[in-house]
Amino acid sequence: MISAMSGVRVLEIAHYIAGPQCCQILADHGAEVIKVEPPDGEMGRRAQPVHDGDSLYFAANNRTKRAITLDLRSEQGKEVLHELIGRADVLVTNYANGVPDRLGFGFDEVHRINPRAVMVHITGFGRTGPYSSWVAYDGIIQAMSGLADMTGEPDGAPTIAGPFVADNVTGMQAAMAAMLGLLARERTGRGQLIDVGMLDSMFPLLAHHLSVAAAGIGEPTRWGSALPTNYSGLYPAGDGWVYIAPITPKMWESFSALLGHPEWAEQEAAERGWRVRERERIDAQVVEWTRGRTKAEVVAALQADGVVCGPVQSVADLVSDPQVRARGIAVEVPLRDGVHATVPGPALRLADTPARSPGRPPGLGEHTDEVLAQLGYSAERISALHRDNVTGRAS
Incomplete structure (x- = not known):
């Protein structure tokens, strides 16, 4: 070969x-x-x-x-x-x-x-x-x-x-x-x-983070698992953690409807960046939803609606991961x-x-x-x- x-x-x-x-x-x-x-x-x-x-x-x-x-x-x-x-x-x-x-x-x-x-x-x-x-x-x-x-x-x-x-x-x-x-x-x-x-x-x-620092318009530093510019992050499921990233308008609309809050999509459409400013309040309700489900159930529900997500896996999990x-x-x-x-x-x-x-x-x-x-x-x-x-x- x-x-x-x-x-x-x-x-x-x-x-x-x-x-x-x-x-x-x-x-x-x-x-x-x-x-x-x-x-x-x-x-x-x-x-x-x-x-x-x-x-x-x-x-x-x-x-x-x-x-x-x-x-x-x-x-x-x-x-x-x-x-x-x-x-x-x-x-x-x-x-x-x-x-x-x-x-x-x-x-x-x-x-x-x-x-x-x-x-x-x-x-x-x-x-x-x-x-x-x-x-x-x-x-x-x-x-x-x-x-x-x-x-x-x-x-x-x-x-x-x-x-x-x-x-x-x-x-x-x-x-x-x-x-x-x-x-x-x-x-x-x-x-x-x-x-x-x-x-x-x-x-x-470093990509654009270097540009931000050099231009003096911000100081990139730690923000944990949540993007400071969009709605995404780690959320606890009943048996571990999942990463959820409903970043696009279509995903946010689907995500909002799935969690029973279609008004979230309406608010974001009316006030761009609303979901980031209101992250703490939204997170509390997202966590309530994710905690009642397993990682697999959360991922299956979100993927079915076209919302980007994935389970947090240990290295040991990867050994048998089907992908x-x-x-x-x-x-x-x-x-x-x-x-x-x-x-x-x-x-x-x-x-x-x-x-x-x-x-x-x-x-x-x-x-x-x-x-x-x-x-x-x-x-x-x-x-x-x-x-x-x-x-x-x-x-």
């Missing part, structure tokens, strides 16, 4: 989420990804949660790759790495600024070895600016990007989102960067350095000893060049001998690298 990125060789020198997630997206769509790790493995391999000895954190970000271990502090390790660079289309790293240069894969060196290689360098704050030397993790970027300040209840504290939003959004941006770099290479014949900052990657999420199952959004990947992990699958559906079936995450150094042999190394030379601990494995 031909996928969109088939024939593209990617060299991953990355850890944790942003870099590995970028390369996993490329691997899902056909790229050959070789993951280069230090002899004791990248730090994500030891990250919690662990299931039967395997990190589920690692499994969720590293499927369908090949893994090689190299000591890049050694000259022999750098020599092998340079040969891999010579055959790569893309190099992805999320090592801190300065580290790639120290380990022999700064862009100048990459470009000297392979002028056609695209290098995607992910850092917390980019390669320039007063914070460029700062190390960042997901929570730091959520805090500094405005996301935490805009999340939570109006009278509550800033809140860090449960999922690693900054890491994963950056991984997506980096995957797009790699593809843009390859597209540009088709026109110029040359690779380039692409500077991906985690803080930069979060800015598109998730029908779309194949969650996939099982094998680990070891017959154990499987359920992880998020490819998000995109390409009709003619579909993503390939997800493979398992590689064992530490699992493909070292295979990759070295493909570089033309003899069995004796491979054994010597093992003996000298260049690959972290003495013979």
